[in-house]
Amino acid sequence: xxxxYQLEISQLQKGFADKSFTSVELMRSVIERTExxxxxxxxxxxxxxxxxxxxxxxxxxxRSKGQSLGPLDxxxxxxxxxxxxKDQPLRCASKMLDSYISPYDATCIENLKNSxxxxxxxxxxxxxxxxxxxxxxxxxxxxxxxxxxxxxxGSSGGSAASVAAxxxxxxxxxxTGGSIRxxxxxxxxxxxxxxxxxxxxxGLVAFASSLDQVGPFSRTVKxxxxxxxxxxxxxxxxxxSLKREKESYSQVLDSPLRKLTLGIPKEFFSEGLxxxxxxxxxxxxxxxxxxxxxxxxxxxxxxxLCVPVYYIIATAxxxxxxxRFDGVRYSHRSKxxxxxxxxxxxxxxxxxxxxxxxRIMLGTYVLSSGYYDAYYLRAQKVRSLIRGDFEQAxxxxxxxxxPTTPTPAFxxxxxxxDPLSMYLSDIFTISVNLAGLPALSVPVGFxxxxxxxxxxxxxxxxxxxxILGIAHAFERSHSYYQMRPSL
Amino acid sequence: MKYEAVIGLEIHVQLKTxxxxxSSAPYEYGKSPNTLTxxxxxxLPGTLPVLNYEAIEKCAQLxxxxxxxxxxxxxxxxxxxxxPDSPKNYQLTQNEEPLCLGGSVEIEMPGSSRNIEGExxxxxxxxxxLEEDPGKLTHTAFDSLIDFNRAxxxxxxxxxxxxxxxxxxxxxxxxxxxxxxIYAGISDCDMEKGQMRCDANVSLRLxxxxxxxxxxxxxxxxxxxxxxxxxxxxxxxxxxxLDSGESVVQExxxxxxxxxxxxxxxxxxxxxxxxxxxxxxxLPVEMDRDRxxxxxxxxxxxxxxxxxxxxxxxxxxxxITSVLCANRELxxxxxxxxxxxxxxxxxxxxxTNDLLRELSAHSKEGDSALNITDTKMKPELLAELxxxxxxxxxxxxxAKEVFTEMFLNGKSPKSIIEEKGLSQSNDSGExxxxxxxxxxxxxxxxxxxxxxxxxxxxxxxxxxxxxTKGKANPAMLDELLQKLIQKGQ
Numbered sequence: 021x022x023x024x025y026q027l028e029i030s031q032l033q034k035g036f037a038d039k040s041f042t043s044v045e046l047m048r049s050v051i052e053r054t055e056x057x058x059x060x061x062x063x064x065x066x067x068x069x070x071x072x073x074x075x076x077x078x079x080x081x082x083r084s085k086g087q088s089l090g091p092l093d094x095x096x097x098x099x100x101x102x103x104x105x106k107d108q109p110l111r112c113a114s115k116m117l118d119s120y121i122s123p124y125d126a127t128c129i130e131n132l133k134n135s136x137x138x139x140x141x142x143x144x145x146x147x148x149x150x151x152x153x154x155x156x157x158x159x160x161x162x163x164x165x166x167x168x169x170x171x172x173x174g175s176s177g178g179s180a181a182s183v184a185a186x187x188x189x190x191x192x193x194x195x196t197g198g199s200i201r202x203x204x205x206x207x208x209x210x211x212x213x214x215x216x217x218x219x220x221x222x223g224l225v226a227f228a229s230s231l232d233q234v235g236p237f238s239r240t241v242k243x244x245x246x247x248x249x250x251x252x253x254x255x256x257x258x259x260x261s262l263k264r265e266k267e268s269y270s271q272v273l274d275s276p277l278r279k280l281t282l283g284i285p286k287e288f289f290s291e292g293l294x295x296x297x298x299x300x301x302x303x304x305x306x307x308x309x310x311x312x313x314x315x316x317x318x319x320x321x322x323x324x325l326c327v328p329v330y331y332i333i334a335t336a337x338x339x340x341x342x343x344r345f346d347g348v349r350y351s352h353r354s355k356x357x358x359x360x361x362x363x364x365x366x367x368x369x370x371x372x373x374x375x376x377x378x379r380i381m382l383g384t385y386v387l388s389s390g391y392y393d394a395y396y397l398r399a400q401k402v403r404s405l406i407r408g409d410f411e412q413a414x415x416x417x418x419x420x421x422x423p424t425t426p427t428p429a430f431x432x433x434x435x436x437x438d439p440l441s442m443y444l445s446d447i448f449t450i451s452v453n454l455a456g457l458p459a460l461s462v463p464v465g466f467x468x469x470x471x472x473x474x475x476x477x478x479x480x481x482x483x484x485x486x487i488l489g490i491a492h493a494f495e496r497s498h499s500y501y502q503m504r505p506s507l
Numbered sequence: 508m509k510y511e512a513v514i515g516l517e518i519h520v521q522l523k524t525x526x527x528x529x530s531s532a533p534y535e536y537g538k539s540p541n542t543l544t545x546x547x548x549x550x551l552p553g554t555l556p557v558l559n560y561e562a563i564e565k566c567a568q569l570x571x572x573x574x575x576x577x578x579x580x581x582x583x584x585x586x587x588x589x590x591p592d593s594p595k596n597y598q599l600t601q602n603e604e605p606l607c608l609g610g611s612v613e614i615e616m617p618g619s620s621r622n623i624e625g626e627x628x629x630x631x632x633x634x635x636x637l638e639e640d641p642g643k644l645t646h647t648a649f650d651s652l653i654d655f656n657r658a659x660x661x662x663x664x665x666x667x668x669x670x671x672x673x674x675x676x677x678x679x680x681x682x683x684x685x686x687x688x689i690y691a692g693i694s695d696c697d698m699e700k701g702q703m704r705c706d707a708n709v710s711l712r713l714x715x716x717x718x719x720x721x722x723x724x725x726x727x728x729x730x731x732x733x734x735x736x737x738x739x740x741x742x743x744x745x746x747x748x749l750d751s752g753e754s755v756v757q758e759x760x761x762x763x764x765x766x767x768x769x770x771x772x773x774x775x776x777x778x779x780x781x782x783x784x785x786x787x788x789x790l791p792v793e794m795d796r797d798r799x800x801x802x803x804x805x806x807x808x809x810x811x812x813x814x815x816x817x818x819x820x821x822x823x824x825x826x827i828t829s830v831l832c833a834n835r836e837l838x839x840x841x842x843x844x845x846x847x848x849x850x851x852x853x854x855x856x857x858x859t860n861d862l863l864r865e866l867s868a869h870s871k872e873g874d875s876a877l878n879i880t881d882t883k884m885k886p887e888l889l890a891e892l893x894x895x896x897x898x899x900x901x902x903x904x905x906a907k908e909v910f911t912e913m914f915l916n917g918k919s920p921k922s923i924i925e926e927k928g929l930s931q932s933n934d935s936g937e938x939x940x941x942x943x944x945x946x947x948x949x950x951x952x953x954x955x956x957x958x959x960x961x962x963x964x965x966x967x968x969x970x971x972x973x974x975t976k977g978k979a980n981p982a983m984l985d986e987l988l989q990k991l992i993q994k995g996q
Contacts, residue, residue, distance in 0.1 A: 229787035343596035387782035
């Protein structure tokens, strides 16, 4: 029973129901696994083992009384360190919030608790979700479980690596420009960014408010679907949260996939794409053709503008969102300040890391009087064009298939001195956030060096069920989801 | 002076809503520091604002009261600046698309004397937008303390056009504005409590010129008299600068009421770049046109309109209507009483004399006058009092005594009259005896009266009134005395 940490949710629920094992036994297995590999992975910033076991006990007690709360009851869910959990640290992997404890639960955390999920640990990330490698953390770098010299991707690197390494069953992260899908691809797991507005942002420490979304990580598509069902809710505390009829994403997966038209955007397969990644994703697309789906080439003509537009809008919003970390109320306060201005500038100078500072400066610049029209306003216009590209495409296709990342996981330190090349690792994921659409990354193969490759499936707004179905069909016809890194 | 002053005002008014603009935290003035906050008010990581629609409605009401047009859609922007009283270091405001546009306020300039109505004029407004109030900083010798109770309270910022031309006009404007807002129940506008705050923009130009001069902005004007002094100080200061051949520097100045002077806070070059951009956490607000129409219909009558109506319908003089309409409670009380007993002049007189006297007499020292609703006074009581006076049951003199009693304990005039035996004496036998006594003891007055000095009879009335404690029916007394004097001839 020591390998309970390997199982997927349906297997675990069956075991609970059969009384083959308990939630506490599952949690012990996960803790044991974590103790044995965490020294090499460093996926967590904090782990509250006692609390996790208590939650598991409570789940077992509910089950024994026949009061189980559903498929997530008693299942550990790892939490990215950017989501507020009551009475737990909320550091955003930053020195700025080193001693900050959240007094409240994020709405999505509340939803998980109401589903009986075990809130498990604080997962490492790039500071304030800014980065693509989890190297920008004040709490050390996280390793890719498939190759410990490689980065796990980012910013939700801890969320992806912990799932891949078996340190949790599932986890949640956040995605502003690819921060779920990119690390999911690089760590060989499933990761999904839902439609903007589907999951409440209340309790998600904002990086770029118009782009941020919470989403699931798991080793199988079905587990992501189950997790998504719990996370989704209309939240009166978030004005951008949308009122939708609740959908049962996991049940849809049980019926066979209808015949679809899948679009392949030519702009995503041009230069800059690693040949091995291209080959693996192309053969995955071929598989869909063999299954009777029609594959059509489409164009998303404004794709090349996504990265610049993103780095204007996201940094502009970030420069304002991160202004509250000033040393006055709860964030790091400099001991060297003599006056008000020094209190602000020293506290922020000491508390923030280099990448966060770089983005705050960029964002401040693009919003400055005299530059606003040329940068921010123009970027918003291009954002509408990008959204229009997708709208046109979806007149024609049911979903869009692309590589998730241009390359497999790269080595630690390889791009950390070259922000521009780091920014380009999100080149395929960013447009989806700008358009507010749902997309996921599903493992579709491995490189010769045994590094996972992910394929991105993009859906129309609220097309979560479609893209989960598309990914599930591939997953169950292949064995990649059963592969585990040797640790 | 060869210059003309051009003044524009920015007035911040705290809206009387149950909770703050973007959170459910309540607000009340004077509570212990930092007790009226929550995670949203403090801008804790991960929190998001949610619009309190009551603030939109209150601001729309304000706009309608001031004749603004209400935007179909209004939007939220972030005004970014670092200051410790700002929990998020940005303020949610309406920069690009405010809720209310245009509008105007009727003002009355001071008349040539207190009893004479002054000239009326309309002052044009530019816009009214909503924003959140920051917290409050208090500086002690070694520390600066922050109270976030006030943070997030909805503020309406009323911006005038540069359409005021003297400190007197600015004062007249603020008084009229204050009255309109209080009438509509939008805010209590207590400047001491920070419910209304004013910034003044002042520039000078040569008389007859249409061009606008360089302006300065004066901050921290927290009373109407401060506004007056600060504007006058600034006009003199700018005139001196211009007279010496120099030019006025565009800057923000801070008024120091204790020194009765202003000093430069920051120049144009040091002005903040607020880096406004649309707030991504809040959706644009689409105004429901039907609801706006309902709000419009529910607006109270404007004070000057009411004053004009009273003058026309009831032939009340300016000296009365100006007092009555300066306070909605008073004029509402007037109208309720009038509905019970139709004697507008008498009722108006009781309110503007007796009621106001009692209200100020029973106010605690230092407080502003009592509200009628805080007393036992009711329209029913006043209507009854006027009725018993008009019917001759008591004299006007006795009515004053009854009024005071009625004001204090809320008893009906009739029961007071009965308890105290105050009803007017119509016992002609008793009064005749007293009259004869008065005639006998004052032959000088009698002969003066007979010589044609009709006023001399008053000297005879005095002792009779005194002896009856004022209860003698004055008309009967007059008649009797005349009859007895003629008879004695």
